[in-house]
Each structure stands twice: as structure tokens, then as C-alpha cells.
Amino acid sequence: MADQQAWWDNPACVYLIGVCIKYKIDPYIETSVPRFRSADNLECVRRLQLIRRTDNHSRSRTRPTNPPQQDGTQRLIIMSYQQSSSKVKAGPLWTKNKEDLQKQLGELKTELGQLRIQKINSSGAKLNRIHDLRKSIARVLTVINLKQRAQLRLFYKNKKYSPLDLRPKQTRAIRRRLSPADAAKTLEKTKKRSTHFPQRKYAVKA
Structure with missing residues (x-):
């Protein structure tokens, strides 16, 4: 009993236990640190290893089991939400005419307005749907704009002048450069x- 009290009163042993617990290391002092070779320190090492074994055993017994797998109903709900009508793909929009695109754009804007009104009492799913609707509206507007610009390019194809936004961007210097026909003109x-x-040509007679 006196040896145990002397061991606990030893500051080096207490410090060693604190360091080993803090950095989660196994102190094999018999082989690695010769200056701690003493009866009290070896007893400290054995006590610390016993505490760690007990701690690991309790952790293994209280380890949580695998999380429950999602059943078919939950997966179906998630897939149906991911494939909701609020998400619009850009591919099918190119086959629609202008009237259908304008109609779809009006429907999306109406739905977005209703969701914005309900946003105060809505959940996270409603907020995600607002995000999807905004992106869908942007896709429809992009397709409408690109189709309109393509038709304007066909209209101004053989005209002398065309709108500035339909001309090629290039650079400022290239846009101010003379055309090949103007550059080839001479006085x-x-x-x-x-x-x-004319320029004279000379030849060497062999």
C-alpha cells in the first residue's frame, strides 16, 4: 500500500500518464526511453496500459451498429423529388416553337411567384424548389434568346449593315482594320x- 501511495505521489509518473493520454500513445518505456527505467515508472506504464485496454474494450462494446438502410418508399420519394417538374432540361426546349416556350415561361414564372409567397412558412424543400425554378426560367429565356438571334443572323446575312451585337466580337483593332477589298485598292x-x-527582272547569262 505504501508503494502504491509513493507511486501516485511521484510527479514524473503523473506527468507521464497525462502526456500519454493526451497524445494517445503507448509508452513502451522499457525499450524506448531508458531514463524512465525504474520500478515506479514501470508500474505506471502497466497501470496506463491496463486503463487503455479497459477503455478500448468498453468502446468496442458500445460501438454503434450500421445505420438503417433506406427502404423502397424513401428511395422512390427521393427519386421523384429529383425528377420533379420544376427542373427543366435544355435539350427538349430546342424542338419547341416560340409560342410553346412563352407558355412554359409563363407557367414557370407563375409557380415561382406562388412559392415566393409561401416562402415564409415553407421548409427547405420549398427553398430548393425555388432555386430549381429560377434556373429553369433562365434556361427557357436562354433558348428563346438564342433562337431569336439565330433568326436575326439569317435575316441580316446578305445585308450591308447588321446590328452591332450580331457582329463578331474579335478585338477593337481587328474591327477597325480595312477589309481585304479596301486594302487591295490603289490610286x-x-x-x-x-x-x-514595272519592276525590272535581271538574269545571269551562263
Whole structure:
């Protein structure tokens, strides 16, 4: 009993236990740290290893089981929500005409307005649906805009002038560059000079 009290009163042993518990290490002092080779310290190591074994055993007994798997109904609900009508794909929109696109756009905007009114008392699913509706409206507007610009490009294809937003962007210097026809034009004086005084060609007679 006196040895045990002396062991607990030893500050080195108490410090060693605190360090080992803090950093979660196994103190194999017999082989790794020679300066701690003493009866009290070896007893401290054995006591610490016993405490860790008991702790690991209790953790293994209280380990939680595998989480329950989702049944078919929950999976069906999740899949149906992911494939809800609020999400619009851009692919099928290209086959629709302008009237159908405008009608679908009006329906989406009406539904979005109703959801915004109910947003105060709504849950997270409603907020996600608002996000999907906003993205769907953007897709419909994008398709409408691109179709309209394609028709305008066909209309202005053979015209002398076209709207600035339909012209190629390029760069500022390229847009101000002369066209090939304008760059090839020459003055009448230059034409006469090149005709009457052409560039001379010389050859070496062998």
C-alpha cells in the first residue's frame, strides 16, 4: 500500500500518464526511453496500459451498429423529388416553337411567384424548389434568346449593315482594320506608274 501511495505521489509518473493520454500513445518505456527505467515508472506504464485496454474494450462494446438502410418508399420519394417538374432540361426546349416556350415561361414564372409567397412558412424543400425554378426560367429565356438571334443572323446575312451585337466580337483593332477589298485598292496614278515602269527582272547569262 505504501508503494502504491509513493507511486501516485511521484510527479514524473503523473506527468507521464497525462502526456500519454493526451497524445494517445503507448509508452513502451522499457525499450524506448531508458531514463524512465525504474520500478515506479514501470508500474505506471502497466497501470496506463491496463486503463487503455479497459477503455478500448468498453468502446468496442458500445460501438454503434450500421445505420438503417433506406427502404423502397424513401428511395422512390427521393427519386421523384429529383425528377420533379420544376427542373427543366435544355435539350427538349430546342424542338419547341416560340409560342410553346412563352407558355412554359409563363407557367414557370407563375409557380415561382406562388412559392415566393409561401416562402415564409415553407421548409427547405420549398427553398430548393425555388432555386430549381429560377434556373429553369433562365434556361427557357436562354433558348428563346438564342433562337431569336439565330433568326436575326439569317435575316441580316446578305445585308450591308447588321446590328452591332450580331457582329463578331474579335478585338477593337481587328474591327477597325480595312477589309481585304479596301486594302487591295490603289490610286490611278499608282496603277499607271506600275504599268509604265514595272519592276525590272535581271538574269545571269551562263
